[in-house]
Amino acid sequence: MNATTPYEKLIADKLDKVPVPDMADTIWAGIEAQLDVVTGTPAKKPLLKGKGWYIFTGVTVIVALLLVLWYKGHKSHAPKNTPVPKQQPAVNGVQPAKDSIKPGRIIKPKAAAPSAPGVIKAPPVAGKDSVLLNQVINNDAAPDSISQQTLPPVKTDSPFVQSLTLPAPVFNPVITRPKGKKPKGVKGITSDDYKISVQKDSTKKGN
Amino acid sequence: MYRQLYGFAMAIAMRYAADEHGAADILGQAFVKMFRSIHTYDAAKGNFHGWLKKIIINEAIDYIKQRSRFTSLELDTVEEPFVNNSIIEKTDAAAILQLVRQLPPATHAVFVLYAIDGYTHKEIAAQLNISEGTSKWHLSEARKILQQKIIAIKT
Numbered sequence: 187m188n189a190t191t192p193y194e195k196l197i198a199d200k201l202d203k204v205p206v207p208d209m210a211d212t213i214w215a216g217i218e219a220q221l222d223v224v225t226g227t228p229a230k231k232p233l234l235k236g237k238g239w240y241i242f243t244g245v246t247v248i249v250a251l252l253l254v255l256w257y258k259g260h261k262s263h264a265p266k267n268t269p270v271p272k273q274q275p276a277v278n279g280v281q282p283a284k285d286s287i288k289p290g291r292i293i294k295p296k297a298a299a300p301s302a303p304g305v306i307k308a309p310p311v312a313g314k315d316s317v318l319l320n321q322v323i324n325n326d327a328a329p330d331s332i333s334q335q336t337l338p339p340v341k342t343d344s345p346f347v348q349s350l351t352l353p354a355p356v357f358n359p360v361i362t363r364p365k366g367k368k369p370k371g372v373k374g375i376t377s378d379d380y381k382i383s384v385q386k387d388s389t390k391k392g393n
Numbered sequence: 394m395y396r397q398l399y400g401f402a403m404a405i406a407m408r409y410a411a412d413e414h415g416a417a418d419i420l421g422q423a424f425v426k427m428f429r430s431i432h433t434y435d436a437a438k439g440n441f442h443g444w445l446k447k448i449i450i451n452e453a454i455d456y457i458k459q460r461s462r463f464t465s466l467e468l469d470t471v472e473e474p475f476v477n478n479s480i481i482e483k484t485d486a487a488a489i490l491q492l493v494r495q496l497p498p499a500t501h502a503v504f505v506l507y508a509i510d511g512y513t514h515k516e517i518a519a520q521l522n523i524s525e526g527t528s529k530w531h532l533s534e535a536r537k538i539l540q541q542k543i544i545a546i547k548t
Contacts, residue, residue, distance in 0.1 A: 194508035
């Protein structure tokens with residue numbers, strides 16, 4: 187069984203002499219096509235193998251976390267970075283509410299140079315950044331009034347809380363006045379109303 | 394290069410295939426593999442024809458595996474068939490090839506690997522994923538069938 191028999195050797199010799207069919211061109215066409223396909227399209231290598239996949243996943247997660255943290259931080263800082271409305275200078279010009287300023291006067295926001303009262307500096311045509319004084323004055327509150335009074339009164343349960351908590355001030359650039367120096371003393375009483383007089387000495391005995 | 398190797402390669406493929414078209418398929422795939430891996434050929438390990446023959450046989454085995462089942466069969470006792478050599482000598486090579494091709498596919502493959510290309514049963518078992526006993530059984534079966542067919546030619 188483990189050795190070839192003589193007739194098998196004869197068969198092998200005969201098979202070597204078998205005439206081959208003339209299919210060389212047909213077979214070559216198939217070979218060429220397959221080789222062209224192979225060379226035309228490079229074999230796709232997997233992008234990541236083994237540990238590379240884990241590293242990629244880890245880096246992706248870290249980058250995603252950093253992006254989320256950056257976004258949250260950016261969002262929380264965003265209100266601080268918003269510029270203060272530039273209408274404030276226009277209000278500053280109205281602050282004194284002097285009688286000498288006539289309605290219809292146009293005040294430029296950055297016009298800080300002092301001028302004689304009643305002098306119209308700018309032409310009556312309002313620019314983009316200009317504010318008409320009459321509009322501002324109409325919106326202006328009385329000097330003694332508190333703009334926060336427009337808010338409903340806060341109801342508190344205990345006097346302790348009442349004394350500690352104050353309503354949060356609402357900033358309205360149009361009607362809120364900038365903090366200036368408060369007038370001292372009682373309104374309506376001037377220094378002329380006070381009289382200094384000499385009284386009896388209370389330290390003397392016998393009074 | 395292809396033209397020079399065509400006759401040699403086609404003769405090998407013809408032994409394993411059931412027909413010319415099958416041989417052409419085996420040959421085409423074998424040459425594609427050869428051209429792809431020609432840079433791996435080492436002249437120190439053997440001549441080029443031997444290297445190409447191995448590629449063709451491997452391709453032929455894959456071809457046969459795709460088309461036939463190898464059932465596990467064990468052979469205990471072997472009865473050597475008697476074949477008259479003179480009959481084979483007088484018979485045409487193409488007729489002999491037809492006799493071999495009439496064998497069942499698995500038996501055909503084992504017979505050609507063992508009797509023509511000189512593989513051992515161990516090598517055949519490894520190549521075809523069968524046991525050595527199964528390889529021996531297929532060889533014995535091939536010999537029996539061929540004996541009957543050669544006697545039939547004589548008569």
